[in-house]
Structure formats: C-alpha cells, structure tokens
Amino acid sequence: MGTPAPPPTPPPPPSHPPHSGIAAPTALPLVISKRLLWVGGAAYPLENIVRVYTFVLRPRKADAVRLFVKRVVLTLLVALAIGLVAFLGQVFARGEGPGGFTAFLSQISFLGVIGALIWFTVDMLAVVTASAHDVLAIETNGRSTAMVSGDRRYLNELVGRIASAIDEPDAELTVTVGALTISNPSNYYFGDAVNIYGGSGNTGVSK
DSSP, rough: HHHHOOOOOOOOOOOOOOTSSSOOOSSSSEETTTEEEEEEEEEGGGGGGEEEEEEOBBBBBBHHHHHHHHHHHHHHHHHEEEEHHHHHHHHHHSSSOHHHHHHHHHHHHHHHHHHHHHHHHHHHHHHHHHOOEEEEEEEEESOOOOEEOOOHHHHHHHHHHHHHHOOOTTEEEHHHHHHHSSOOGGOOOSSSEEOOOOOSSOOOOOO
C-alpha cells in the first residue's frame, strides 16, 4: 500500500462556523476530503468510522484521593518499621547511644517520609485541580478514537456534519477544532485506545 497523500491545506477558518453563531476554536484543522477524515496529521477512512459523539472528559479526582490515602498509609507503615529497627538498634547498643548506622537510618527515614508526603500531595493536587474538557470523539472499527476539544455546542454541531459526510460520497468539510491539551493522560479515563492531539506525552494512550 502506498503512503497516503497529505491532508489538503485548509483555508483560514471563518470567525463563525457555517450555520452557527458559535465561534470555532482555533488550534487544529479537521478536514473531510476524498472519503478521508483528517484530524491534524492523522487520516481516518470515513467507512471505518463507527461512532461520533461528544462527552465531558473529567479528571479522576476520587481515584486520586484514594491513591493519596493509600500512599500515605503505606509510607507511614514503612517509616514505623524503620523506626522500630532503629529503636531496637539502640536497645542492643545497651544504652551507649545509637550507632552510626542507626542514626543514619533514622535520618534517612525522616527525610524520606517528608519527601514522599510532599510528592504524594503534589501528585494528588495535579488531578484534583485539573479541568474537565468538552470533547469530540471519533471512534473507528479498529478500536482507536481520535479526540479533540472545543465549545460543547460547536462540537455537537460537528457530530451531525461528520455523520452526514459519512453517507455522502462527495462530502467536503474544513473546520477548526481545539487541540486536547492534557499534561498527564493517566489522570483521565480514555477507554481502550485513543489518539489525543495537543499537549505532551498523550498520544496512543492504552487502558
């Protein structure tokens, strides 16, 4: 099979999408041409599209809090075990004061607990304070899903326009949508496999 032709260069997006008073996002071209749907640099044959829909992509805040609690409990248990070892080392030293290794172990335990608690807190807050995203998802029969963001009403309109283009052999469509920018994809649930456009480290996420 030959390499697919690059997507046609879209014209500058209008200030308002056709048939709508909603301003389109200005980040990523979404083009339908020659029975292909181009989302950025990725091409999807229209005949392979099985579902187009919108939803709100929400961060996994409850999971982040539960993970934080588990981490804190586990860290404190480990610190308690290390403290017990240090105490027993002092006891076996017969009151002569803790040996060098025991003192070092106590210091490392204290610093490790403080550092771990700070990291756990920052990691949890990154999820708890994350924003939800209005998303347009395009699923294919290959179990991959392209996702882009934008105004919810604008994305709902695009669902109908893309669905209509699937049944129209000569359909052409050029609009702009928003790149889905997420700093850490593991903070969200994406299903089986997705391709996200925008941000960093968030292409080809598998769950």
